[in-house]
C-alpha cells in the first residue's frame with residue numbers, strides 16, 4: 001500500500017520532475033491561451049509541425065469550474081503528460097518573419113477542456129492554473145511526422161484546422177514565408193466563436209505583407225451562425241463549406257490543382273474524417289463528410305506506409 005500523499009512532498013516532486021519554466025502566459029480568453037516555455041535543456045533540431053509533450057504532476061491544483069477529479073495516493077505523485085504541437089508567433093518582436101526553431105522558447109496554443117464525457121480532463125485544468133515563472137515538465141524529444149512535405153516553392157499549401165489545430169500550421173507558415181515560398185498558402189480555421197481566433201491579428205498582418213498568404217475563418221456558434229435575423233447571417237460554417245462553396249479557390253485565384261498542392265488537416269478527428277482501410281478494399285469513410293473524403297473527391301490522395309499522398313493529418317484525440 002502506498003503511504004498517504006502528504007502535500008509537504010510537493011517541492012521535492014517538482015524538483016525531481018520539472019525541467020522547464022513557463023516564461024510567458026497570455027490569455028486570449030479564459031479558456032484559450034499562449035504558453036511560452038523555456039526548457040532547461042538545449043532544444044534539439046526540430047521541424048515545424050512537430051509536437052512536444054508537456055507534463056504536470058497530479059499533485060498540482062486544478063483551475064476553478066473544471067470537472068472534479070479524485071486521484072489516489074499513487075496518481076497524486078505521477079506526472080500527467082499530453083502532446084502539444086509547437087506553434088509560433090510567426091512575427092518576431094521586430095516584425096520579421098523567422099523560422100520558429102531559431103527561438104529558444106517554445107510557444108504552445110492551448111484550449112482549456114473544462115469537462116469531458118469520459119474521465120475528467122487531467123492536464124489542461126492544471127495548465128490553466130499556472131503563473132508565469134512556474135516550473136513544469138517538457139519532454140526533451142520533439143517528435144511527429146506532420147511536417148512539410150518536399151515541395152516546389154510555387155506549390156499551393158492548404159492548411160485546415162479546427163480550434164488550436166492551427167498551432168502546427170503557424171510554425172509551418174513561418175517556415176514557408178521565411179524561406180520565400182511564392183505559391184499560394186491558405187490557412188483556414190474553424191472555431192466556435194470569433195473570439196477563439198488567438199492569432200487573428202498576426203494573420204491579417206501577414207495577409208497585408210504577403211499577397212500569396214490567405215487566412216480564412218469559419219465560425220459555428222456566433223450570432224451570424226445561429227440567428228437568421230442577424231445581418232450577415234451565414235449559418236453554421238465548417239471547413240468543408242469553405243471548400244464546397246469555392247471560398248478556398250477564390251482565395252488562391254484558381255481551381256484546386258492536386259498535382260501541385262499539399263493539404264494539411266489538424267484538430268478535431270470528425271473534421272478530418274479518417275477512412276478505415278483494409279488491403280485491396282476501397283476506403284470506408286465516416287458517415288459525416290470529413291475533409292479527407294471531400295479532398296479525395298477533388299483528386300487529392302491520402303498517403304499510406306508505402307506511398308506519399310498529398311493529404312496529411314494530425315488528430316488531437
Ligand SMILES: Cc1cc2nc3c(=O)[nH]c(=O)nc-3n(C[C@H](O)[C@H](O)[C@H](O)COP(=O)(O)OP(=O)(O)OC[C@H]3O[C@@H](n4cnc5c(N)ncnc54)[C@H](O)[C@@H]3O)c2cc1C
Nearest residue numbers: 082083084085109110111113121122123124164167316317
Ligand atoms: C499530436 C498532438 C498534438 C496536440 N496539440 C495540441 C495543441 O497544440 N493544443 C491543444 O489545445 N491541444 C493539443 N492536443 C490535445 C492535447 O494533447 C490534450 O488532449 C488536450 O490539451 C486536453 O488535455 P486534458 O488532459 O485536459 O484532457 P484529455 O483527457 O486529454 O482530453 C479530453 C477531451 O478533450 C477534447 N479535446 C482534447 N484536446 C482538444 C483540443 N485541442 N481542442 C478541443 N477539444 C479537445 C477531446 O474531446 C478529448 O477527448 C494535441 C494532441 C495530440 C495527439
Ligand SMILES: NC(=O)c1ccc[n+]([C@@H]2O[C@H](COP(=O)([O-])OP(=O)(O)OC[C@H]3O[C@@H](n4cnc5c(N)ncnc54)[C@H](OP(=O)(O)O)[C@@H]3O)[C@@H](O)[C@H]2O)c1
Nearest residue numbers: 031111112113114162163164190191192220238268270271
Ligand atoms: N467559449 C467557450 O466556452 C469555449 C471556447 C473554446 C473552447 N472551449 C473548450 O475547449 C474545448 C475545445 O473546444 P474547441 O472549440 O477549441 O474545439 P472543437 O470542439 O473541436 O471545435 C472547433 C470547431 O470545429 C467544429 N467542428 C465540430 N465538428 C466538426 C466536423 N465534423 N467537421 C468540421 N468542423 C467541426 C466545431 O463546430 P461545432 O460548433 O459544430 O462544435 C467548432 O467550430 C471544449 O472542451 C470547450 O469546452 C470553450
